[in-house]
Structure formats: structure tokens, C-alpha cells
Amino acid sequence: MAEKRVSTPRPTDAELAILRVLWQRGPSTVRDVHQVLSRSHGSGYTTVLKLLQIMTEKRLVVRDEAQRAHVYAARESERRTQRQLLGDLVDRAFGGSSAKLVLHALSERPASEEELRGIRALLDQLEKGEAL
Amino acid sequence: MAEKRVSTPRPTDAELAILRVLWQRGPSTVRDVHQVLSRSHGSGYTTVLKLLQIMTEKRLVVRDEAQRAHVYAARESERRTQRQLLGDLVDRAFGGSSAKLVLHALSERPASEEELRGIRALLDQLEKGEAL
DNA sequence: CCCGCGCTACGAAGATCTTCGTTGATTCTA
């Protein structure tokens, strides 16, 4: 008897590239996604199609077959997926400490003034013990 | 003609598990690594050996063959590897914005008072325009 | 001296990922 996947698996690199297009454009056809990706990626049409078919099986995306050109949409929000990926990385490489990760991230890639203000605001909230 | 890898590739999950043992224990034999991993992982001895051999080819680790039981050590520091993994994730999933990642990380997993102070200190430095 | 144990090396199998060619069906158009 086959196991039933309880949660969506971690998207691979190619799958994440597709998800980013879907998050950015909203529900899209294979052609839509392919045209965006072909610029940066150079991947063929049927490659994108196959990926989307597999992602449908994996339940990373949902497919609307009402029209001849099926319309795909990301199943999980960008935000939620980012959190999952972060959680994975924290566990796999940072021993579970998100603060360590934050320090690395900030020292690696400078953020803008405005972004830093946003982080300070969040710190303030956290120190007040407020839940998010 | 084969291309010469200019930088070490991104470690896979299994490879990262081994690297974490090496970072924690320092230079170790296959047996050492295997004993640590077999508790949590259940992986066989020759599996760990094979991984370490491949990681040697990929230059993720260095091997000292002076003794009959070779001694392996991580080639890149834990810190540097963590930065690379973070940079990858920022590019692949966060559109290059490390600030977005920080916000997610902090709101996902609360940090301690002391850790928050560390982050504030770093923010101060960044706002003064100091390089790191 | 010789056997067995610990160790490396090798190769192969199975899984997953990524790619794309081909086929056949549907829709458009001249």
C-alpha cells in the first residue's frame, strides 16, 4: 500500500523557479511560465510542461483543466513556502538557531535603510513579547 | 575536456549531515562519523565511506591518508558553508532580499533576549555604514 | 606463519531530477 504524502515535499531548484513565476504572475498556462523562464533559464516548453505535471502529482501546484490550455497555480503561498525552506535550512545547517541564521544573512548581504527599520520594528515587537 | 570546478558545490542533505559531524568532532575517521550518524541516521558504514570519497572528489572535505584509517576534515568552515547555503536560498526563494529572509526567520522561530541584542548590535553597525 | 578483522576501493542498483522528442488530439485559419 502506498503511503499518502501528508505535506508537500520540498520543491527542487527547477520547481522553485516555476513557483516563483506562478507567485509573481498568478495562475498561468504552461506557455506563460515557459516564456518567463526561457529568458533566464533557456528551458524548453515540454520541460516546463513535464515539471508542472509532476508538481501537480506532488501537489505543489493545482491545475485548472477547464480550458484546453490548463491553468496552473501555486498551492502554497510564497510566504508559507519560504518559511518551510527556511525551517529546513535552519534544521539542516544551523542546528535550529534562527538567530544565528539572521546574523549570517545580514552580514552577508546588506539591506536597505527601510528594510533595517522593518527589522528593528519586528525586534521591538518580539521584545515586548508580542505574538505574531 | 572536463571542466574544473572553481568553487565547492552545494552539499546535498546527506553530505551536510556528514559535514556537521566533522565540524562538531573535528577531523574524524569514517568509523567516527559512522558511529555518530548511525544513531540518528541508520546509514551503513560503506555508505558513509562512499559519501566521504565523493565529497573528497568534490573537495568538500580533505583526506589525510597517513594512517591506514584515513582522516577526513571539512574543507570549508561551518560559518562559510552556512553563508553559502543562505546566499543560495536568498537567491532561489527570496528574490535576493536578505531582509525579507530575516523577517521570516525571526517571526518563525523566536530568539532569546541575548540573541536579539546581538542582532540589534549588528543593525547598529550596518547603519553606521561599517563594512563587515 | 596464517587467519581473521578492519579498512579502502569499486561498481552497480534503485531513486529522483531534469531534459526533451514524439505522438495524438484539439483548435484555428486560409
Next chain:
DNA sequence: TAGAATCAACGAAGATCTTCGTAGCGCGGG
């Protein structure tokens, strides 16, 4: 309406990852 364009489906190939069985070597104990 016939041919062209568009599309989903399928399968297969090649790459990488992970696993482990087996072979072969050297060392140490009996």
C-alpha cells in the same frame, strides 16, 4: 474543410544522489 498551429501526455535518456555488496589489502594475534 484541409492543413497548420497549439497543446497535453507519455516515455525515455542522462545526470546526480544514496545505498550497499563484494573484493582485495595489510596488520596483528594465535
